[in-house]
Amino acid sequence: MGVAFVSLHEGLDATTPAGKLQMHILGAIAEFERARIAERVKAGLARARANGRRLGRPRLVVGEVVLASVRGLSVRRAAGKLGVSTATAHRWLQRENGGL
CATH class of the missing domain: 1.20.5 (Single alpha-helices involved in coiled-coils or other helix-helix interfaces)
Structure with a gap:
């Protein structure tokens, strides 16, 4: 060169x-x-x-998504408020509703 x-x-x-x-x-x-x-x-x-320290992103309580959606928020807004994707929020809701 x-x-x-x-x-x-x-x-x-x-x-x-x-x-x-x-x-x-x-x-x-x-x-x-x-x-x-x-x-x-x-x-x-x-x-x-x-030493028992959990590493990575902090886990969110799935119940928060359900409560947020019950309060009149859409799944998209609830997901945005919690800092997760809409797909994750839908998946959590499906688990909470018994897989429906």
Whole structure:
């Protein structure tokens, strides 16, 4: 391609053998650090689960959808108010009504 990378701030010149070595070393260190971060995140999530902490989006009480629709709100408005999709609100209503 005929393109060379030269960083004046770090003093890296990827066109020389020494510069190429430095780039490979920096890349390996960055990859190592990324893997370490992933390990720590996974360990933290496992520890939180082991301590009984529920992860993810907070669950909504299905009864809220039923109450909102009884109060004269449409399913669409009830879903919007609760921050769920209309399909989810319909599914909850079907479960509450015995699968009708």
